[in-house]
Amino acid sequence: MAGNRLRIGFIGCGGNARGHGRRVTQMAETELVALADVSDAAISAFKDAVPGASDVPVFNDYEKMLDIVRMDAVEISTPHTLHYPQIMAALAHGCHVLTEKPMVCSVAHAHDVIRKAEATGKHVMVSYQRHFSPAYVYCRQVVASGELGPVHFVTAHQCQNWYRSQQGKWRMDPVLSGGGQLNDSGSHLIDIILWITGTRPKEVFALMENKDATVDIMTALSIRFDNGALANISVVGHCAGKMREDLTIWMEKGTLFLRGGKVYREESGTDMVEVPAESLPAGKAPDQAFIDLLLGRDENHVPPRCGLAVIELTEAAWASADSGRPVVLQG
Numbered sequence: 001m002a003g004n005r006l007r008i009g010f011i012g013c014g015g016n017a018r019g020h021g022r023r024v025t026q027m028a029e030t031e032l033v034a035l036a037d038v039s040d041a042a043i044s045a046f047k048d049a050v051p052g053a054s055d056v057p058v059f060n061d062y063e064k065m066l067d068i069v070r071m072d073a074v075e076i077s078t079p080h081t082l083h084y085p086q087i088m089a090a091l092a093h094g095c096h097v098l099t100e101k102p103m104v105c106s107v108a109h110a111h112d113v114i115r116k117a118e119a120t121g122k123h124v125m126v127s128y129q130r131h132f133s134p135a136y137v138y139c140r141q142v143v144a145s146g147e148l149g150p151v152h153f154v155t156a157h158q159c160q161n162w163y164r165s166q167q168g169k170w171r172m173d174p175v176l177s178g179g180g181q182l183n184d185s186g187s188h189l190i191d192i193i194l195w196i197t198g199t200r201p202k203e204v205f206a207l208m209e210n211k212d213a214t215v216d217i218m219t220a221l222s223i224r225f226d227n228g229a230l231a232n233i234s235v236v237g238h239c240a241g242k243m244r245e246d247l248t249i250w251m252e253k254g255t256l257f258l259r260g261g262k263v264y265r266e267e268s269g270t271d272m273v274e275v276p277a278e279s280l281p282a283g284k285a286p287d288q289a290f291i292d293l294l295l296g297r298d299e300n301h302v303p304p305r306c307g308l309a310v311i312e313l314t315e316a317a318w319a320s321a322d323s324g325r326p327v328v329l330q331g
Helices: 014-025 040-049 062-068 080-092 107-120 134-145 185-195 286-294 302-321
Strands: 005-009 030-036 073-076 096-099 124-126 149-158 203-210 218-225 230-236 244-251 254-259 262-267
Touching: 005 014, 005 062, 014 030, 014 073, 030 040, 030 062, 030 073, 030 262, 062 080, 062 254, 073 080, 073 286, 080 107, 096 286, 096 302, 107 302, 124 286, 124 302, 134 244, 134 254, 134 262, 149 185, 185 230, 185 244, 203 302, 218 302, 244 302
Parallel strands: 005 030, 005 073, 073 096, 096 124, 149 230
Antiparallel strands: 149 244, 203 218, 218 230, 244 254, 254 262
């Protein structure tokens, strides 16, 4: 730390990174010390959009940035397949890491990250913001408490105009994206189902449609979890309307519904009733949660094992879609 401030560097300066940058530079506990991106235009746009970034040293090679600038942590907002080498390099240089989703694009890489973080004693957090969203945190608390009994069925769908909006962009290139809609926005949906329910998939069956792309655009996914619960998940990357996401969790004594960022609850003899905002836990941005973690004010609510759980399910879904058969995950 420089004085009482954490020195933060950024790997990746695109639109997503600029949002992170604005939040980081507003914190009294942090200092933005370096930027890295292969695109000079992205660096310039970051400097224009983020207060306090105008005089920060810049690099087109993130490894040079890590070699030259002393940092406590880095935030990574780059194409998906680049996360793995960037996380590993940052850890090797003694930096904590907040990385965008998905953490990595293979189960083997996820295990490497976990081992490296343990060996270096550095924190890795995945920027799954729903872990800090009041409605989702409430659902996790209700499920964990057991007050409505065990989970026995989950349904979820996510729709987005992804196929049209990503034409000609890096997300359509498997070399950079590592996969399609399921590995991109769908990663959030998979993560939050696993996190809220506290379950692990045991059997997965998936059907996928790529249309004319080289990555998956639409996925129909069925799951049997380790506690016997079932799930149907729809990831629709080709729709004409706005992005929407719904999640329903059926338990023995009641049901939780997440609709448009709001949470509803239904129990025997009651109707579907919205849980008022004042009854929900407080929320915060992943950047603040990351800084709180580094300063010892909070635990890591999205550790690397969350990234591992997501890619385990994603890989199983890809394998099932390729083979046309269910895939059984090993314990």
